[in-house]
Amino acid sequence: GAGVSQSPSNKVTEKGKDVELRCDPISGHTALYWYRQSLGQGLEFLIYFQGNSAPDKSGLPSDRFSAERTGGSVSTLTIQRTQQEDSAVYLCASSLGTAETQYFGPGTRLLVL
Amino acid sequence: GDSVTQMEGPVTLSEEAFLTINCTYTATGYPSLFWYVQYPGEGLQLLLKATKADDKGSNKGFEATYRKETTSFHLEKGSVQVSDSAVYFCALYNFNKFYFGSGTKLNVKP
Numbered sequence: 016g017a018g019v020s021q022s023p024s025n026k027v028t029e030k031g032k033d034v035e036l037r038c039d040p041i042s043g044h045t046a047l048y049w050y051r052q053s054l055g056q057g058l059e060f061l062i063y064f065q066g067n068s069a070p071d072k073s074g075l076p077s078d079r080f081s082a083e084r085t086g087g088s089v090s091t092l093t094i095q096r097t098q099q100e101d102s103a104v105y106l107c108a109s110s111l112g113t114a115e116t117q118y119f120g121p122g123t124r125l126l127v128l
Numbered sequence: 129g130d131s132v133t134q135m136e137g138p139v140t141l142s143e144e145a146f147l148t149i150n151c152t153y154t155a156t157g158y159p160s161l162f163w164y165v166q167y168p169g170e171g172l173q174l175l176l177k178a179t180k181a182d183d184k185g186s187n188k189g190f191e192a193t194y195r196k197e198t199t200s201f202h203l204e205k206g207s208v209q210v211s212d213s214a215v216y217f218c219a220l221y222n223f224n225k226f227y228f229g230s231g232t233k234l235n236v237k238p
Binding site: 048056057065 | 217
């Protein structure tokens, strides 16, 4: 069946521009997670959704980052006024519930020039 | 706060060698522990997991035992293959959050 998909797969932007990253989870998965993976680093947890609500936003690096999820399905991660240190691979994962196995998408590689 | 520490790579082994990748964790309560693997050009996928102390997770010849007394979840395989070459991530789940280690790259040479 279809896995987690993310778009775009690659994004190059100029410093100061806004970007929007999209995640389509596996159908029926209620939990959705966003991570950031910088070069040579592990995964940094950003935010998770249970349904449409995000109980814990403490992982977002700054107030330039925001995320939303609508209809219990698609989620978007928005980065405003991008900075060069935002360059990373942004990964999305979904699971049936918050304690269940996560299924990862292929990621969006963001490069801020 | 909760965290995961795993051995730095890269680890280079010959085919059929024994593999150990160390992982230790810091956490309150009773976390679940995972190993994820990322093969070249692919996304992360679950390799194995253990949800309570003394549980052993196993898959594809890999094993890891949840050791609460040593706060460890070391990954082992008795005989690695070239196809096992990948990056391996140790992770912990606790209070609705996942924490990942920095990953260990494994290179297996024929």
